[in-house]
Amino acid sequence: MMISAPLSEQIRRVIGRCHAFYGASEPGHFLIHAHAPVDAPAVPPLDSFDLDRQLTTWLDHTLAAACAEWRGRAGLDDDAIASICPRFGIAEHTAWLGAEVRLQTDTCLPVPLLREPEDLDRLTLNEETPWYRRMKASYDYLRSRQDGTFVLSVRGAMMPMDIANALRGDVLFSDFLLNPEFAHRLIRFLTGGVDWYYRRLRSWADELDGGHVMFYHSSWMGPDVLGHVTNDAAMLCSRRIYEQFGFPYERELCGRYGQVLYHVHNEKLHFAPCVAQLPNLALFEVTNDPKTPPAAEDLPRVLAAISSPRLLLHATSDQVRQRIGELKQRNVFLNVTCRDRSDAEDIVAFVRAASRPLTTDD
Secondary structure (H helix, E strand, O other): OOOOOOOOOOHHHHHHHHHHHHHOOOOEEEEEEEEEEOOOOOOOOHHEEEEEEEHHHHHHHHHHHHHHHHHOOOOOOOOOEEEEEOOOOOOHHHHHHOOOOOEEEOOOOEOOOOHHHHHHHHHOOOOOOHHHHHHHHHHHHHOOOOOOEEEEEEEOEHHHHHHHHHHHHHHHHHHHHHHHHHHHHHHHHHHHHHOOOEEEEEEHHEEEOEEEOOOOOOOEEEEEEEEEOHHHHHHHOOHHHHHHOOOHHHHHOOOOEEEEEEEEEEOOOOOHHHOOOOEEEEEEEEEEEOOOOOOHOOOOHHHOOOOOOOEEEEHHHHHHHHHHHHHOOOOEEEEOOOOOOHHHHHHHHHHHHHOOOOOOOO
């Protein structure tokens, strides 16, 4: 939904810097989202709620926690915009197709829907599935709670191959070898399905200056953005399999949008060089995995795998200070964990001073 009210000065500054960042042709530009600890109420375990009866109660808890964070960030001039979206967990990215969901403490997991290849013939794109209606109702409720202090962000989606893994379970990896025709038929169907669902999902969020705020980094992208999108299933198979069953369909899907925000894990980057060749790839995010050195401390490997000129990396404030020279090899959106508010203010100033000017005539 387009916001017609005048944007705040802070949001206008963020959008202006984002325009410059995504339009920059030279490396060395930085955007930053600085995170500092705040005193926020805990959100009760998701699996303690009956979402059929207590959906708005759970959303109220998530909104209360977010409001505390926004109050704690007041006056911090980084590149984040106060925003929220319904976020239950992993399964909502596929449950809109009619799959069942298992609630966990702070996420939810999908239950495979396609037990047999023949089940694909019964799969439809339907606005009446329980989780499609739940996501729409959640956006509607959060919109009813807006008071001018926050906007609704875009939750994101999975790529077709990733959804196929959720719907089929790990038997999909056998399908790639033993029933490739079915695997292609499923992923081809899901390519259209992702486009169908995502455009509806994005329409439930707020449009600002022709773009949207993305859940994944709480910052602005646009126009006609697709993101964030994932293909974690590609971590579990060879690059050759991704090139056959992932990349062609992702190339088709990304070609339909103006910008793309793509998410990968730093534990396995073997397919990342292919991802970097996708059309309209505006921002390539690398998540830090527990048993792998943080991307900010492993930049030679990350940069060798990913040719994309713009990266989204997660780091501590000290890691940013220590490696700012290496980071200047690309344009980087820095998602920074800080010790406290003072550290957050300091790292924002540090990054601003290190960045090439973020002006639209760069």
